[in-house]
Every structure is written in structure tokens, then in C-alpha cells.
Amino acid sequence: MKIVVVDDSRVMRQIVIRTLRQAGEGGHDIVEAENGREALDAVETHSPDLVLSDWNMPEMSGIDLLDALRSRGNAVPFGFVTSEGSDDMRARAASSGASFLIAKPFTPEAFADAIATVKVA
Amino acid sequence: MTVLTEPSSFDVQAVVDEVWTTFLGGEPLVPVAPDFDPAGTFPGSRWDAAVTVSGAWHGLIVVSVNDAVAHAVTQAMLGLDDGDTAAHEDVVDALGELVNVIGGNIKSLMDGPSKLSLPLVAQAPIQAGGIVETCRLDLAWGSHRVWVTVGTRDEGGTS
Numbered sequence: 001m002k003i004v005v006v007d008d009s010r011v012m013r014q015i016v017i018r019t020l021r022q023a024g025e026g027g028h029d030i031v032e033a034e035n036g037r038e039a040l041d042a043v044e045t046h047s048p049d050l051v052l053s054d055w056n057m058p059e060m061s062g063i064d065l066l067d068a069l070r071s072r073g074n075a076v077p078f079g080f081v082t083s084e085g086s087d088d089m090r091a092r093a094a095s096s097g098a099s100f101l102i103a104k105p106f107t108p109e110a111f112a113d114a115i116a117t118v119k120v121a
Numbered sequence: 122m123t124v125l126t127e128p129s130s131f132d133v134q135a136v137v138d139e140v141w142t143t144f145l146g147g148e149p150l151v152p153v154a155p156d157f158d159p160a161g162t163f164p165g166s167r168w169d170a171a172v173t174v175s176g177a178w179h180g181l182i183v184v185s186v187n188d189a190v191a192h193a194v195t196q197a198m199l200g201l202d203d204g205d206t207a208a209h210e211d212v213v214d215a216l217g218e219l220v221n222v223i224g225g226n227i228k229s230l231m232d233g234p235s236k237l238s239l240p241l242v243a244q245a246p247i248q249a250g251g252i253v254e255t256c257r258l259d260l261a262w263g264s265h266r267v268w269v270t271v272g273t274r275d276e277g278g279t280s
Contacts, residue, residue: 008239009217009218009221010211011195011199011211011214011218012218014199014200015198056221056239057239058239082225083221083222083224083225084225084228084229084237085226086229086233088233088234103226103229104140104222104225105139105143106143107143
């Protein structure tokens, strides 16, 4: 799989990539983006199989990125990895077309379970 | 229905424990008796990382550590080897992400809707006007100290 990892924190992008490996998902091509706007370009350039995105970022938030992708007719599987996992945010993510929301702090098992749903779909 | 006006120390401790253990592993955080006066001299070179929550609940969450802990946290989060030194921008990034996750989880405990700010990190005390401290955790991480404070907007004496 080709995965775009979107987070304004380089530290968190490294943790996400490390956790993917720990979840047995280490063989993927990873493209990193610092915010939604960079990710929008990365998705168009790389045509990934999955986007893993933070929610709260400068320039363009994760939810704005998802809405922009869907408005362009791009149906790439999209999951949030965010520090806020309230019911309201999960509902908003789902209504915009997200496949899942992983709340920080997370475990490798949470990543494995979430990515399995995308692979099945 | 119970409306929370501030998060309990028990809940804040649970959030901090979970975040710390997940991202940093190793030594757990252990509550200790307060051993410095917040208004006095900070023990060591100080780093504060903070986020604010605004909306149905207004709060300020601050993590305070000294320089040694700031670098140790960064090394652990980035998976650096013992001999590697974290760059200043990575320390800012790591502490910001740490308080962002702690703050996001505390926000989820409170009534919404509300918005979490982007993190602010400084080598100085971070305070906000109109915010009163409602919870303070004094914690030991091995031989080091970690402080977490939660402030809530002063609603003019109502509780």
C-alpha cells in the first residue's frame, strides 16, 4: 500500500510510521505531509491507497482536507489519527466520509484493526 | 445530568498516565508531594507546553518540565539512541505534541462543543489571563519531576 501520513508534528509522523511497523504494516510506501494543503497535493501526485491524517493542523485541517478530496471526487480511503476522539468528532468524520478515527494515544492493535477494515473494503 | 465545570484530578491523572505510558514507555509517572512553589524559582531550566480549550468549557492545560526531561521525552518519542541529541525544534515539537494529546483527551472529558488550540511551547512559564488553576499534578519520572496543571476560566466566583 501507499500511505500518506499527514501531521504538522514531525515527531507524531515518526510515531505513526513506527506504530504502523509495530502493527505489522511496515512494508508500505510512506509519503509525509505537514498539513492538509500539502496532503492535497501529495494525494494528487502519488494516488495513495490510504490517507492517515491529524485533525487539528495549521494551513488546512484534516476535516477540510477530507472535504476537499471528496468535493473533487477523490474517494481515497481516509482515516483520522487525532488527539480528540469525542462522539461528536467521530460522527463528523464519518459524515464526511472517513473510514475510521484513531484517537491518540494509540496502540499498534488500533492501527491493525483500523487498516484491516480498509483492506476488506 | 451532571455538568462538569472542571476535570477531576483523578481523570487528569488517568489521561496523563495513559499518554505518558503509550508514547514514552519505561518508567511510569508516580505522584509525589509538591516540592516547589509555583511562584518561586523553578528547579532547573524550564520548558512549558500548553494548549487551550475554548467553547462550552474554557481551560488551559500546561505540562512543565526541566531541560533534561524535555530532551529525554523527545529522545523517547523520536526513538533516538542514547547518544543522539535532540534538536531544539524537535524538543518544541515533541513537547507540543505531548500536551496536544493530553489536552485533547481532557477536552473529550468535558461538555462540548469546544475547540482545542494548536500547542504553544516556551522556555518560560505559560499563563493566561482569567484562568485559575483547578488541578495540579506533581509527578516523578524516575529521578525527574513533571508537572501538569489544568486551569479553568474564572467565572466570577461561581462553582
